[in-house]
Amino acid sequence: MAQPPHRRRGPGRPPTADSTVPGLDRVLGRALEAFAEQGYEAVSVRALNAALGMGHTFIADRYGSKERFWRAVVVYAVDRVRGEVAGALADDRRGDAERLAAAVRAFHRQASGSAHFARLVSLEAATDSPRLDFLYGLVEPVNEAVRPLFDRLTADGTLRPMPWYVFHFLVTGSCGLYGQLPLARRFGRPAGTDQEAEAELLADLVLAACFTDGPPTPPAS
Numbered sequence: 688m689a690q691p692p693h694r695r696r697g698p699g700r701p702p703t704a705d706s707t708v709p710g711l712d713r714v715l716g717r718a719l720e721a722f723a724e725q726g727y728e729a730v731s732v733r734a735l736n737a738a739l740g741m742g743h744t745f746i747a748d749r750y751g752s753k754e755r756f757w758r759a760v761v762v763y764a765v766d767r768v769r770g771e772v773a774g775a776l777a778d779d780r781r782g783d784a785e786r787l788a789a790a791v792r793a794f795h796r797q798a799s800g801s802a803h804f805a806r807l808v809s810l811e812a813a814t815d816s817p818r819l820d821f822l823y824g825l826v827e828p829v830n831e832a833v834r835p836l837f838d839r840l841t842a843d844g845t846l847r848p849m850p851w852y853v854f855h856f857l858v859t860g861s862c863g864l865y866g867q868l869p870l871a872r873r874f875g876r877p878a879g880t881d882q883e884a885e886a887e888l889l890a891d892l893v894l895a896a897c898f899t900d901g902p903p904t905p906p907a908s
Contacts, residue, residue: 714739715763723803726810727757758821764804765825768797776832784845785903787836791858792890798862799886805866846897861889
């Protein structure tokens with residue numbers, strides 16, 4: 688039986704998964720690398736199709752445009768971080784301080800394993816654009832979940848007094864290491880560094896700077 692032709696997708700948020708595309712995680716992961724290394728404007732759709740090995744019309748057929756494909760890639764990347772952080776925040780067995788600290792640690796664990804996402808965020812965050820608006824919209828639900836904890840802990844003196852945006856950049860700015868490994872090696876980062884231990888160290892240092900009497904101890908695994 689003849690198969691129906693591909694139809695280009697209409698407008699709207701791109702899907703996070705598509706069972707008709709084999710190895711979608713690999714495709715989106717490789718595309719994330721390309722956008723992070725070259726920047727959105729420099730990425731050629733023709734070259735990207737070839738690098739993905741999906742045929743020269745894959746992006747147009749499946750997503751309709753480079754912009755919509757970029758959005759699907761960003762949704763894929765954000766979802767990997769957001770799910771872990773949201774899980775830490777949702778654990779209502781812990782108090783505000785424990786949940787906030789767990790969320791920061793979860794964020795660093797996930798970010799350390801996605802250097803290209805850190806680089807993409809750094810590129811897009813430097814310029815006002817619709818792409819930055821889209822990216823911010825994806826992370827805003829997590830921000831809204833963290834903000835009440837931050838406000839209460841700042842008000843009762845558990846956290847050092849600081850504006851919300853300063854807290855954000857204190858937590859996320861240290862992730863620059865994960866996206867700048869060539870520079871880190873020039874500063875002496877050894878080959879074979881334990882990324883998980885490194886992420887734990889950075890998270891602990893960030894939390895130590897935020898909490899007035901030291902951060903809560905993470906639960907034993």
